[in-house]
Amino acid sequence: MRITKGFVDKVPLPQIGSDGKPAQAFYRDSTISGFGLRVTSGGAKSFIVEKRVDGRVKRKTLGRYGNLTVEQAKKEAMKFLGKVATGIDPIREVSEKRAQRITLSDAFKDYLATRKNLKPNTLNDYNRSMNEMFKDWQTKALSDISRDMVISRHTEYGQRSPARADNGMRILRAIFNHALQRYQDSSGKPFLASNPVEVLSHQRAWYKVERRQTLIKDHQLKPWYDATMQLNNQTTRDYLHLVLLTGLRRTEAATLTWDQIDFKDKTLTITETKNNRIHRLPFSDAIEELLQRRFDEKSSPFVFPSDAERGHLSEPRTAVARVTKLSGVTFTLHDLRRTFITAAERLDIPAYALKRLINHKDPNDVTEGYIIFDVERLRLPMQKITDFFIQQFESDSDV
Known part of the structure; x- marks a missing residue:
């Protein structure tokens, strides 16, 4: 069918399934191949665009009806389809742009999600370092955290507790190492140039706190x-x-x-x-x-x-x-x-x-x-x- 304003206004809502779960229905446009409308039993109407990319069908939600008009949605769909026609994967493009600006907070959450066997004390230690030593860095993009920032923060906390300063930086180094492997472009190249915490090793700035040897005599x-x-x-x-x-x-x-x-x-x-x-x-x-x-x-x-x-x-x-x-x-x-x-x-x-x-x-x-x-x-x-x-x-x- 041809998706028009009149069609969208009058389109019937799908019935809730026998299992009580919300249902959804898809309607494809006859004039723009790949453009469509998704309707849910709850009354939500969203425009979508679909196209096969690298052998897989990729679907993108363009926006809700009301926020977008039918004509605006069609223009966005044409942009998406135009990029695919030139060999660009628009969904990967968006994902890569997001990965390029991943924040420390999000990278830390992603890192923890891959470390399911962390002991409670270790997890508490990680969270304490994030909330204390790097509290003001949480919303910063990883790419904005520089070597100079690392050196300055390590020195600052080292004046209070060399052991905590070293421990916090080890945690930060692990997050960056994870991000270097996790966030890459389609060719496998990391979005981050390097791990800024490595500067502490290059400059031999680690405090190397000696282990306690105390006991009760x-x-x-x-x-x-x-x-x-x-x-x-x-x-x-x-x-x-x-x-x-x-x-x-x-x-x-x-x-x-x-x-x-x-x-x-x-x-x-x-x-x-x-x-x-x-x-x-x-x-x-x-x-x-x-x-x-x-x-x-x-x-x-x-x-x-x-x-x-x-x-x-x-x-x-x-x-x-x-x-x-x-x-x-x-x-x-x-x-x-x-x-x-x-x-x-x-x-x-x-x-x-x-x-x-x-x-x-x-x-x-x-x-x-x-x-x-x-x-x-x-x-x-x-x-x-x-x-x-x-x-x-x-x-x-x-x-």
């Missing part, structure tokens, strides 16, 4: 333990003790649920780990006693519940600060893991047993893949480490 263990026993919150106290006695990472311990605890086999299992390898640990006597007591009083699926929306304990900064004040021992939760590892090394725990206890995976150790490790072989080393800590907790502080 032997003579500090008793005052630290005594201070934890003064905490009013039993959940927080037990959490700190479990992290020290198992060497678990803070999130692994905080998110423990009761279905990860097996009192029959006397083991706990971490499924979401940093290296994606299931981590199973045996109980020592003290660990079993702690978990059994918590199980007898359980009120949540989580071993360490919280009233927060997430349902489980988060990093107990207030408790850590109070223990530090009471004991005089400054520490972080990761210091407890380092203390566990150091104690195990001093007790001459076999190397492969220690690797399993802390779930450390060495990609360069080709023999590791040939060793089948039974969790029972970890029970004696685990008990040995616990006994060492208990001995320190009960020692005479004056000695």
Whole structure:
């Protein structure tokens, strides 16, 4: 049929389908091949244009009737068809123009969409950097973020925290690397000239913050333990003790649920780990006693519940600060893991047993893949480490 104003005004609306979903109908113009009208059961009338490009039918919505007249829509359709006739794909052209001006915010969202296995802490770290370090860059096009801007922002934040400055720039570098591969023209050429964050490597501007090596020393263990026993919150106290006695990472311990605890086999299992390898640990006597007591009083699926929306304990900064004040021992939760590892090394725990206890995976150790490790072989080393800590907790502080 010939699409005219009169036809569009009187065109019947399609009926809603038997499944209750809105329906739509298409009407093709007899005078301009490819020009048409789409009508929905809700009353929306939109002009479209269709043409086969590179073996595939491409459809573009030109606009709604009312915003465009029939004549205006036909002129837009002719422009589209004219470009196709000269070998141009108008839809790809629009897509490429949009990609050339992709903003940091949109590129970040696209980057996250391709990283579905990010751990919650990693995701929070990424979002924090975007919202703090690059808050005023969110609406900027990637192509407008220059090397000089990167150097200036890195220096600015480096004066506050070199570690956060480096971490934020690593995240930004990953987003640009993703964009270089993601946003390309029809010939496969990236729209971005380069990754501006690489300037930090060229100028050797990374701060290269040394990893913390702090831990709780032997003579500090008793005052630290005594201070934890003064905490009013039993959940927080037990959490700190479990992290020290198992060497678990803070999130692994905080998110423990009761279905990860097996009192029959006397083991706990971490499924979401940093290296994606299931981590199973045996109980020592003290660990079993702690978990059994918590199980007898359980009120949540989580071993360490919280009233927060997430349902489980988060990093107990207030408790850590109070223990530090009471004991005089400054520490972080990761210091407890380092203390566990150091104690195990001093007790001459076999190397492969220690690797399993802390779930450390060495990609360069080709023999590791040939060793089948039974969790029972970890029970004696685990008990040995616990006994060492208990001995320190009960020692005479004056000695």
